[in-house]
Amino acid sequence: MLERNPSYVSGPSHVDYIVGLEDARKVTVTFDGLVRDGVKVIRAGVTGVRPGEARVLTPQGFVEYSVLVLATGLVPAEHEVRNLLENRRLSPHAWTWAGTVELRRAVEAFGGGTFVISVPPPPYKCPPGPYEVACLVQEYWQKKGVRAEVVVLDASDRPQPPLLADLWRRVLQERGIVYRPSFKVVELDPTTRTLISDRGERQRFDLASVIPPQRAPLFVEEAGLGTPFVPIDPATFRSRTQENVYAMGDVAASPYTKSAFTAFLQGRNAAYHIARALGRDRGEPDPVFNQCWPYVSSKEALLVEVAWDKEGRAIPGRNRTGPPSAAHVQARKSWEYGILRAAYG
Ligand SMILES: Cc1cc2nc3c(=O)[nH]c(=O)nc-3n(C[C@H](O)[C@H](O)[C@H](O)COP(=O)(O)OP(=O)(O)OC[C@H]3O[C@@H](n4cnc5c(N)ncnc54)[C@H](O)[C@@H]3O)c2cc1C
Known part of the structure; x- marks a missing residue:
């Protein structure tokens, strides 16, 4: 994993932080948990991709890939x-x-x-x-x-x-x-x-x-991987233009909401499809869905839920909204702390 920063601050808590509702240290994670899980984490800012040569460029040199996963977020x-x-x-x-x-x-x-x-x-x-x-x-x-x-x-x-x-x-x-x-x-x-x-x-x-x-970072556009976002097959997260490139989360042009909730599930589902492409079938993951609890005040939040089928088609019958409620604030915070633990250990 090529990552330019030593740590990561959870997106949803940006809004809390503006008005002092959250301590930044509680929602900042490092990549040490991934290293413990056996992931090789290289601290490097990616500056380019050469799909023809299957190389990712960084100021320290290039890295070759069999499969490239783009999860850079957007700019x-x-x-x-x-x-x-x-x-x-x-x-x-x-x-x-x-x-x-x-x-x-x-x-x-x-x-x-x-x-x-x-x-x-x-x-x-x-x-x-x-x-x-x-x-x-x-x-x-x-x-x-x-x-x-x-x-x-x-x-x-x-x-x-x-x-x-x-x-x-x-x-x-x-x-x-x-x-x-x-x-x-x-x-x-x-x-x-x-x-x-x-x-x-x-x-x-x-x-x-x-x-x-x-939009996607400039180097993604310059590599010809897509503009303003990377077109993918929403069922497999595979790039529409490059067989061995996958994109998910905010950088992808997909039907899924650009949220941490779906980014997490998109990453999980992409892993199933990448494993399958590499000859290791792990079965079929559950489709992506989104749950969000937007603040209307420090004490109350709304609820919105959206679901897609495994091809990424919206299922309007599964949409749900909820009025301002204190329970939604609690749900929001426990989801955010939980997802940080699940993703970063
Ligand atoms: C104000 C605000 C409120 C939000 N509230 C919510 C919410 O309530 N619920 C919700 O679900 N989502 C919320 N989000 C959205 C959520 O944070 C994003 O959708 C989510 O983080 C997207 O995940 P990602 O992995 O695609 O990208 P990111 O989280 O942006 O992660 C990208 C990673 O790639 C790294 N990277 C980028 N470029 C390079 C490079 N060139 N080289 C090396 N590394 C690189 C970055 O350092 C980063 O670690 C909110 C976002 C904001 C800004």
Whole structure:
């Protein structure tokens, strides 16, 4: 396993961390458990793939493969929003860990005014995440006595995922959070502190959190493995273009939600199919499904469940949503701690 970082911070807890609901140390893992299980972990940032030569490139040299598994996650494409890269300080976001730490500092230091969070066009990771952040920071400032107007700008015409659209609209309205649908942010004007949409609409801010559009890392695209994501057969996770390449999780173009919940199951299922391709049949894994418990406050969360068949076709009859409840917060935290233990030991 080629991994560029010495440790990993669990994605779902990014939102908790912004408002101090989680201790980062509790949701940070190392790869020592994998090493104990016999996995050779090489600390290296991958810079390229040469599918023709079956090689992965790193600054320290290349690694040859029989089977390549791409599980790099995705990257926020900051450069797709004009002036965003140069003005990160005005607009930190929680879709990277470094950004999460910056956003927490900015939220703590916020003295009042208008906070604007913008939702990118799907697919992006954790569809309910932006609305959770809006609800949590609003509650945080309210408790602190900071006068803040919270505005959500959404590239979509309704809150995501679509199954939760009505529940989100109600929750946002109850909390007095302004929701502006079909507002795709394409530019940040730092002098007037304004976000501008592709249709020229404008929204002023004191603190912004523009979540950029998302895509596979550049080296994946440059290797010709897919853009903006890696097309795969959702039944086997095999690349549509390269026989011996598999992709799963956020980097894959698949019907599955870009979430930690499905990424874990996708990884497990891909392992079955890779074993089969290598001549070791381990049977048929259960299809992928998704469960998510989005916060509406520090005390309550919603529920959304989505299921697919083993070919990756949605099974609408198995979809389920649930209203705000404290039990959902408990379910969320025990799932997250459990999955970290299961994946990293
Ligand atoms: C704010 C927020 C809230 C979220 N909330 C939830 C939630 O409530 N429930 C849920 O299920 N999911 C949630 N998610 C989504 C979840 O975190 C991701 O969907 C999930 O982590 C995807 O897993 P992955 O393995 O595909 O990618 P990642 O978790 O991004 O892992 C990719 C790994 O690859 C490594 N890597 C990347 N590039 C290279 C390279 N070039 N060389 C070497 N190593 C590399 C990275 O260091 C990392 O360890 C949330 C995410 C965010 C940002």
